[in-house]
Amino acid sequence: MKSVLFKHRSIRKFRPTPIPEEVLRECLEAASRASTCGNMQLYSLVVTRDETLRERLAPCHFNQPMVRQAPCVVTVCADIHRFTMWCEQRDADPAYDNFAWFLNASTDALLAAQNLCVEAEMHGLGICYLGTTIYTAGDISQILELPKGVIPLTTVVLGYPDESPELTDRLPLEAVVHYEKYTDYTAAEIDELWAEREESELTKRLLAENGLPNLAQVFTQRRYVRKDNLAISESYFALLKEKGFFNN
Amino acid sequence: MKSVLFKHRSIRKFRPTPIPEEVLRECLEAASRASTCGNMQLYSLVVTRDETLRERLAPCHFNQPMVRQAPCVVTVCADIHRFTMWCEQRDADPAYDNFAWFLNASTDALLAAQNLCVEAEMHGLGICYLGTTIYTAGDISQILELPKGVIPLTTVVLGYPDESPELTDRLPLEAVVHYEKYTDYTAAEIDELWAEREESELTKRLLAENGLPNLAQVFTQRRYVRKDNLAISESYFALLKEKGFFNN
Structure with a gap:
């Protein structure tokens, strides 16, 4: 339990x-x-x-x-x-x-x-x-x-x-946990860690609503912008x- | 419970x-x-x-x-x-x-x-x-x-x-909780909030060990000093x- x-x-x-x-x-x-x-x-x-x-x-x-x-x-x-x-x-x-x-x-x-x-x-x-x-x-x-x-x-x-x-999704545990020392991510690993979220229905809806090509840009152009x-x-x-x- | x-x-x-x-x-x-x-x-x-x-x-x-x-x-x-x-x-x-x-x-x-x-x-x-x-x-x-x-x-x-x-003592709850807005402390309130700790056996022992007149000076002169x-x-x-x- x-x-x-x-x-x-x-x-x-x-x-x-x-x-x-x-x-x-x-x-x-x-x-x-x-x-x-x-x-x-x-x-x-x-x-x-x-x-x-x-x-x-x-x-x-x-x-x-x-x-x-x-x-x-x-x-x-x-x-x-x-x-x-x-x-x-x-x-x-x-x-x-x-x-x-x-x-x-x-x-x-x-x-x-x-x-x-x-x-x-x-x-x-x-x-x-x-x-x-x-x-x-x-x-x-x-x-x-x-x-x-x-x-x-x-x-x-x-x-x-x-x-x-519903419970919110999280990245796979291996995204945030490192054993012994910090193991830096390869580009492929980054893709893999975010894959499930990027393919979700919620993400698809967000991209359509915002007219943006990917979820990262929803963060950088809509939610938390440089200025x-x-x-x-x-x-x-x-x-x-x-x-x-x-x-x- | x-x-x-x-x-x-x-x-x-x-x-x-x-x-x-x-x-x-x-x-x-x-x-x-x-x-x-x-x-x-x-x-x-x-x-x-x-x-x-x-x-x-x-x-x-x-x-x-x-x-x-x-x-x-x-x-x-x-x-x-x-x-x-x-x-x-x-x-x-x-x-x-x-x-x-x-x-x-x-x-x-x-x-x-x-x-x-x-x-x-x-x-x-x-x-x-x-x-x-x-x-x-x-x-x-x-x-x-x-x-x-x-x-x-x-x-x-x-x-x-x-x-x-043993459980460590804490200040009375009123020390850290403010209702509605922050209510600033009077000098007398500060004395009261720390009174029990200052009178404890542990404090008496610390003062004797450190040759200091009060617990606050144990913090400022021994534990966490300016430099x-x-x-x-x-x-x-x-x-x-x-x-x-x-x-x-």
């Missing part, structure tokens, strides 16, 4: 049913049990249930309906602010306002986020990560009043599912500096 | 028993079921079991004994290389060699890593994340022959536990550029 992890699908339609307080708390506590660098817990989870606030967050996520529909929106943040305050109040010299600690804090935050999601799914909740978070991290910071030393990394919407989508990628890189890196995560 | 997530403790002593092939595969498959940006799976898991190679990796992790002792060392990498190859072979213009996609790929990689760990613990395995990975990411890249577009983020050692440590933090920030950021994750 496979574990709950094998049943994960992102949920994008939610019932309005609120999450019982004790279930939500259990999910958040499970998050806090994740591994954390030096037991420093360099993250904050901002749990937004208020409708007006979710309404304000929605445009930051390109008005994806889940933000208004899901009863609970969790903005996952790297947080060196709390630990730094603690140090400063004890006459200790923190020095965590640099890139190494953005990495450590991000790792802490994302492991906690995944625990939150796994626990949520064990309770019959559905989740979806919103990658839009890094596109508009500055606006989200303002709405949620994040102080210096706190930066959003991703967002999880959660609630009871109102849809039951946006560069703009997001610049705005997020500027925010990283502004938030005090890059005093190297 | 609380879930497996509530039983996690980092394991630092392992039995030499190898992990059965089918158990390891199930853990890796569980990793691949984690949420991933646009179903792009921008990560690679390098699974090192060979003793000679683990021996070579050990100094990168400051010779922590787990690297030699645990039968399996998984180096978790952000990977834009594989997807970029796929795009280039299809006459698509990738543009994922920038900071935004370091963030997306890191997120993918860390969610997969946490799934790997949760599944491993469900099978009675023990795990420990090695934060040392970012200190020596360049050396690790050489040993594991990581190409451009692939960068190590963290490492997970796994195997059957040869110790049964090292800055050196790691610089070396990792340089590697990020070298590996082609910062062409903004």
Whole structure:
């Protein structure tokens, strides 16, 4: 019998049913049990249930309906602010306002986020990560009043599912796993790893809809295009500096 | 009955028993079921079991004994290389060699890593994340022959536990969870959140051993000191550029 992890699908339609307080708390506590660098817990989870606030967050996520529909929106943040305050109040010299600690804090935050999601799914909740978070991290910071030393990394919407989508396909396991060392791919191997997906009905539909000759171009010309990628890189890196995560 | 997530403790002593092939595969498959940006799976898991190679990796992790002792060392990498190859072979213009996609790929990689760990613990395995990975990411890249577009983020050692440590304490849940918006801490709240830990026997022992007046100074003067933090920030950021994750 496979574990709950094998049943994960992102949920994008939610019932309005609120999450019982004790279930939500259990999910958040499970998050806090994740591994954390030096037991420093360099993250904050901002749990937004208020409708007006979710309404304000929605445009930051390109008005994806889940933000208004899901009863609970969790903005996952790297947080060196709390630990730094603690140090400063004890006459200790923190020095965590640099890139190494953005990495450590991000790792802490994302492991906690995944625990939150796994626990949520064990309770019959559905989740979806919103990658839009890094596109508009500055606006989200303002709405949620994040102080210096706190930066959003991703967002999880959660609630009871109102849809039951199929499992998404994945590349064959050999695509992402390397034994002993990294074994670089030959061109033929790349073709083979993507073959099944490229031949799928979903891909055929996408190519017809987009008038493009292959799936890779759907990614590069429609979904994640150069201009946006560069703009997001610049705005997020500027925010990283502004938030005090890059005093190297 | 609380879930497996509530039983996690980092394991630092392992039995030499190898992990059965089918158990390891199930853990890796569980990793691949984690949420991933646009179903792009921008990560690679390098699974090192060979003793000679683990021996070579050990100094990168400051010779922590787990690297030699645990039968399996998984180096978790952000990977834009594989997807970029796929795009280039299809006459698509990738543009994922920038900071935004370091963030997306890191997120993918860390969610997969946490799934790997949760599944491993469900099978009675023990795990420990090695934060040392970012200190020596360049050396690790050489040993594991990581190409451009692939960068190590963290490492997970796994195997059957040869110790049964207590659960580690955590800050009270209110320390890391904010409702609706971020509520900044008062100085008194910070004191309160850390009070229990600061008064613990473990802390008293650490202060005596280190000859320091408080726990915060153990962190700032012994564990994670300014000079090292800055050196790691610089070396990792340089590697990020070298590996082609910062062409903004």
